[in-house]
Amino acid sequence: MKQKIYTLGLIITSVIFLGALLKINHWPGGGHLLTLGIVTLAVVFLPLALRNHYRTEGGRKNLLLYIVTWVTCLVMFGGMLFKLMHWPGAGKALLIALPFPYVVFLPVFLAVTSKDKNFSIHNTVAVLFLLAGTSISSALLSLNVSKERLDDSMRLSRSYNRIEAVLDEIPSAAGHTTAINNIDELLGIIDDYQRRIFSIEGMSEEDWNNDPWTFPFPEKTSIADKTLFIGGKDPTYDTRLQTGLGELAGELQKSAANEEIAGKIPLILGFYETPGDNLGWTQGMFVVNPRVWSLIYLDGLETNLKLIRAGI
Numbered sequence: 001m002k003q004k005i006y007t008l009g010l011i012i013t014s015v016i017f018l019g020a021l022l023k024i025n026h027w028p029g030g031g032h033l034l035t036l037g038i039v040t041l042a043v044v045f046l047p048l049a050l051r052n053h054y055r056t057e058g059g060r061k062n063l064l065l066y067i068v069t070w071v072t073c074l075v076m077f078g079g080m081l082f083k084l085m086h087w088p089g090a091g092k093a094l095l096i097a098l099p100f101p102y103v104v105f106l107p108v109f110l111a112v113t114s115k116d117k118n119f120s121i122h123n124t125v126a127v128l129f130l131l132a133g134t135s136i137s138s139a140l141l142s143l144n145v146s147k148e149r150l151d152d153s154m155r156l157s158r159s160y161n162r163i164e165a166v167l168d169e170i171p172s173a174a175g176h177t178t179a180i181n182n183i184d185e186l187l188g189i190i191d192d193y194q195r196r197i198f199s200i201e202g203m204s205e206e207d208w209n210n211d212p213w214t215f216p217f218p219e220k221t222s223i224a225d226k227t228l229f230i231g232g233k234d235p236t237y238d239t240r241l242q243t244g245l246g247e248l249a250g251e252l253q254k255s256a257a258n259e260e261i262a263g264k265i266p267l268i269l270g271f272y273e274t275p276g277d278n279l280g281w282t283q284g285m286f287v288v289n290p291r292v293w294s295l296i297y298l299d300g301l302e303t304n305l306k307l308i309r310a311g312i
Contacts, residue, residue, distance in 0.1 A: 005049050012041050023084070031085055042077045046070055065112045072105040088288045091221075153296050154212045160299040161209045167306040179255065182248040183309045189240050190302050196227040197295055208295070218292035228286055242282045245271040252308070268304055270297060 019033030047070060054066050079097025082090040198205055200223075207214055228238040249265050256262035266272050273281060286294045 001052055005045070005052055008045055009049070012037055012045050016041065034084060035081060038077050038081045042074045046073050062112055065108055068105055068108045072101050075100045088221075153293060154218075157212050157296045157299050158209075160296075160303045164299070164303045164306060167303070167310060170310055179248065179251045180309055182244065182251055183305050186241065186244045186248060186305055187302060189244055190298050190305075193228065193238075193241065194295070194298055197223055197291075200226045212292075212296075215292050215295070218290060221290050222287045223291040223294050224282070224286035228282070237282050237286070239282050242271075242273075245269055245281075246273050249273075268308075270301060 015033055016037035019030050019035075019037050022028070022030030023034055050066050050070055054063070076097045079090075079093040079095075081087075082093040194205060198208065201216055203214060203216075224237050230236055230238055249269055249271060252265045253262040256265065271281060285297060289297075
């Protein structure tokens with residue numbers, strides 16, 4: 001049994017290492033391998049390893065320590081995975097995961113080991129150093145991943161702004177089809193969204209175009225609560241952009257040259273309507289996403305709309 005556990009551990013370690021290598025180099029499959037490796041480590045390997053150790057060397061009085069050890073690992077690895085994959089709630093998950101070993105595991109560990117007269121103080125010191133090293137590594141790794149993703153996004157936004165400046169010099173197409181009218185309306189809505197965002201953040205569009213890194217707290221989520229929230233008797237979010245994109249997507253799909261092009265329209269617009277959910281796309285784009293990514297999406301959408309208008 002012990003040999004099988006060692007083999008499983010080696011396989012999982014290899015999967016995590018390969019996933020990390022692919023993720024660092026931004027190659028396909030990195031996220032999937034990391035998720036598979038970390039989940040398998042937390043929910044399969046650790047329970048088996050702790051169960052085997054408990055049966056061979058642990059005593060019944062130490063059962064609580066084994067349970068808390070597994071729960072601590074589950075929380076910490078879960079927080080790291082959420083942060084590495086930039087899933088919704090990653091910040092909160094990591095905020096729970098980092099202090100969890102000190103608040104939950106360490107008191108139980110000290111309470112159990114203090115009753116064992118043969119337990120060495122060196123083991124306690126080693127555990128403390130391990131906890132500190134794990135916490136520091138997790139924090140630094142997550143911060144580095146977030147910074148790289150944000151920096152890449154900022155550079156993408158600057159590219160959008162340069163392309164948009166060129167498109168603004170191209171004369172508008174003659175005549176006004178339904179699609180062009182829809183695009184013009186959407187561009188007005190985007191401008192309104194951007195003005196409201198810049199106003200609430202205390203910066204101008206020129207500041208953003210010249211140096212997007214000045215955007216305050218880019219890693220925080222939700223710009224909708226302050227800028228796109230409509231109060232009143234039935235408070236809700238401003239869904240004009242969602243509605244307009246749905247109408248434009250339908251119009252472009254009807255006039256597309258073939259079904260393959262029609263199927264690409266939602267991908268070009270970054271818009272996928274959820275049937276029966278009037279707020280689904282708006283919440284996903286402006287509530288769940290980091291605020292700076294929501295703003296970058298607006299830059300990209302504005303550029304793509306102007307490209308479509310120039311080609312109609």
